Amino acid sequence: MTDIARLVRRAQAGDDDAFGELYQRFARMVHGVVLARIARTEVDDVVQDVFMAAFERLRELREPAAFAGWLAAIARNRAADHGRRLVPVHPVVDTAAPPGTHERLEALAILDAIRSLPEAYSETLVLRLVEGMTGEEIAERTGLTPGSVRVNLHRGMKLLREKLT
């Protein structure tokens, strides 16, 4: 049994510290998955909702080893739901951005370009380029196969380069 699976088992048995440790380990992944889909200013609230939902439903998870994919699915669902309520997403992102330096505006433009890519690519690129996770970490934390992550990174980066040129 993996370290994560052991934490899941402990959390399912009512150990709040174990769930806190899962939060620490998966917060970046959930943050990235949500950030790829909804307005930046709404992300923190939705991340909290995702973990609250996971906490409430954790006992329904039969296979602790599936925790990563299960949590990522909750995050995608929550973000998709939230995104639909806040349509259009992009104007919200732009108008909510505080006036700032050229670098901040450039960051918003790049983030917008990433979000315009197909979902599988945008999510993986946000996890890699914003959250700073390696390909292997992305695979471990989302439940995707390393091969899928590698393809998503490769194709997504190719499309992103085309958009940024």
Next chain:
Amino acid sequence: MSDYLWDKRGGDPEIERIERTLHVFAQATPPPPLDLRRQPPVRAGVSRVALLIAATLALAVGGAVFTLLERRPTPVWQVTTASGRSTLAIGAWLDTGAGEATVAVADIGTVTMEPGARVRLLDSRAGHHRMELTRGTMHATIWAPPNQFFVETPSTLAVDLGCAYTLTVDEDGGGLVTVLVGWVGFTTGDRESFIPAGFAAVTRPGFGPGTPYSERTSEAYRQALALLDFSPGAGTTPALALVLDQSEERDEVTLWHLLTRVQGPDRDRVFDRLASFVPPPTGVTRDGIRAGDRRMLDAWWDALGLGTTSLWRTWSQQWKDNQPRTRR
């Protein structure tokens, strides 16, 4: 691919510059404290998925109900409507009428039925749960491993491969599935479609599942696919020309399915268009694809990077074993 993009080794000035620029949006380290006692925001105009998740949470936090579910020897499908809760027995029908219903699918997921939907529970046991949707719309979120949740419709069998999706059956028995997360398999006889997140597929009685298409495709693209799928021989040449012309890299899944759904010179044209996005891997030849060589088709699918066909084939065999006994 740059090693740096995968494992941060080796360096790549352009990617490093993007990383530095985007770092301002990253999750704080350590993340902010988690407040598990707060209430989720409830807003007007909440979507179907929100209702579904809220209903799931409501079931999950209902301690007594949860405990009962945990101890029950056989799976229970609990139905929640505006008028209260009940249990759906095997063989029983559920008509949502003017209201909406949320069904807890044993312990593997939830299904929200929209008003006007009609479903029946066909079977429910460990590792195998099956329902029938004869009309209306359902939204499913399934967290069990793939190939445990099946929905029969008048024109196909929908197989959950670990995902969230919406399935609609119209008055004529035709269907539409839209996948939000994961994959859904549509299968009727020897015809099968794999529909990934962001894609949709229609199904028609007498034909089975149509070719999956990205939700970003144009209406004309979808109409052309419908012509290819359900009106073979009637104006398929211009329809195929439109599909090939408008296909982008994201449409590899669509083109791969078309390889076995068009014949003769049309198959060559699909071959060329798909090859322009994903070159056929070693061992995959034009002659082989013309002949419908399953191993070559599988090898090309594997080259799309969407998962290996060995899994699909294993599941597909299980689907065939699970085909409905009667088909309208």
